[in-house]
Amino acid sequence: MSDETLISLNGIDRTFTLGDSQVHALRNVNLTITHGEYIAVMGPSGSGKSTLLNLIGLLDRADAGTYRLEGRDVTTLAPNEQAKVRSESIGFIFQSFHLVPRLTAAANIELPLTLSGMPASERTKRVAQALKEYNLTDRAKHRPNELSGGQRQRVAIARATILRPMVLLADEPTGNLDRTTGEEVVRLLEALNSQGMTLIVVTHDHALGARARRQIRMEDGSIVSDVTNTPEPATSGEASANIETANMASPNIDTQNPVS
Numbered sequence: 001m002s003d004e005t006l007i008s009l010n011g012i013d014r015t016f017t018l019g020d021s022q023v024h025a026l027r028n029v030n031l032t033i034t035h036g037e038y039i040a041v042m043g044p045s046g047s048g049k050s051t052l053l054n055l056i057g058l059l060d061r062a063d064a065g066t067y068r069l070e071g072r073d074v075t076t077l078a079p080n081e082q083a084k085v086r087s088e089s090i091g092f093i094f095q096s097f098h099l100v101p102r103l104t105a106a107a108n109i110e111l112p113l114t115l116s117g118m119p120a121s122e123r124t125k126r127v128a129q130a131l132k133e134y135n136l137t138d139r140a141k142h143r144p145n146e147l148s149g150g151q152r153q154r155v156a157i158a159r160a161t162i163l164r165p166m167v168l169l170a171d172e173p174t175g176n177l178d179r180t181t182g183e184e185v186v187r188l189l190e191a192l193n194s195q196g197m198t199l200i201v202v203t204h205d206h207a208l209g210a211r212a213r214r215q216i217r218m219e220d221g222s223i224v225s226d227v228t229n230t231p232e233p234a235t236s237g238e239a240s241a242n243i244e245t246a247n248m249a250s251p252n253i254d255t256q257n258p259v260s
């Protein structure tokens with residue numbers, strides 16, 4: 001495992017028992033994720049996407065296999081230790097926002113800071129900053145039911161990232177939003193990724209999934225494809241746009257237009 005490895009799953013199984021029947025939500029999942037990646041997880045309903053995300057987010061446990069986070073085996077941590085890792089390293093965003101209904105936007109964003117034991121003066125400063133960043137200052141005192149879907153999701157993103165987690169997990173974050181609002185939310189997530197936060201997004205939306213550098217497809221509890229798009233070349237647009245055409249047109253590409 002390289003130093004860059006953030007998440008490493010090996011032989012992960014997760015089975016749910018419902019009455020007499022067993023559902024294999026995850027079957028022998030192997031997955032390595034590097035710091036700073038942007039991954040879309042796609043696949044039909046019931047294929048295990050949420051189960052995978054919950055597992056990575058330490059909201060659930062595997063029945064078999066090993067989960068390493070930054071090289072540390074977190075599979076068998078006690079619940080309170082798992083909770084500590086989760087609060088320090090992982091941010092979670094859900095389709096239905098999961099805000100605390102009786103708390104204001106500001107108080108929702110403040111929650112992780114309070115739980116981390118941060119002094120009140122520092123909390124107030126950080127919350128004000130987050131409200132500003134997410135364009136929510138004039139909504140600070142509103143409760144979730146007084147906010148639009150987009151505003152709720154922005155509160156949820158602010159709350160999930162206020163402690164700067166290494167990894168941000170989003171389970172269909174645009175599922176309850178109209179397209180324009182959804183795109184705005186995706187851009188906020190992508191901005192966090194470009195600042196270095198590893199981003200894993202579960203989505204049904206193909207256009208959204210296509211924006212990620214790496215696309216993982218699940219079917220029936222297994223990863224059936226895992227594709228990483230070639231990065232945008234760092235060279236100028238003109239030169240890079242020519243590489244493909246030059247390649248087809250001329251067998252002498254190496255000499256004409258050296259590509260390393």
Ligand SMILES: Nc1ncnc2c1ncn2[C@@H]1O[C@H](COP(=O)(O)OP(=O)(O)O)[C@@H](O)[C@H]1O
Pocket residue numbers: 016017018023024025043044045046047048049050051052
């Ligand atoms: N808590 C649970 N109890 C029983 N079955 C569950 C539970 N969570 C998920 N499942 C089952 O596991 C499978 C995968 O579910 P899920 O990960 O939610 O799929 P997806 O997010 O891809 O729609 C489904 O068949 C689902 O019904």
Ligand SMILES: [Mg+2]
Pocket residue numbers: 049050051171
């Ligand atoms: Mg799901």
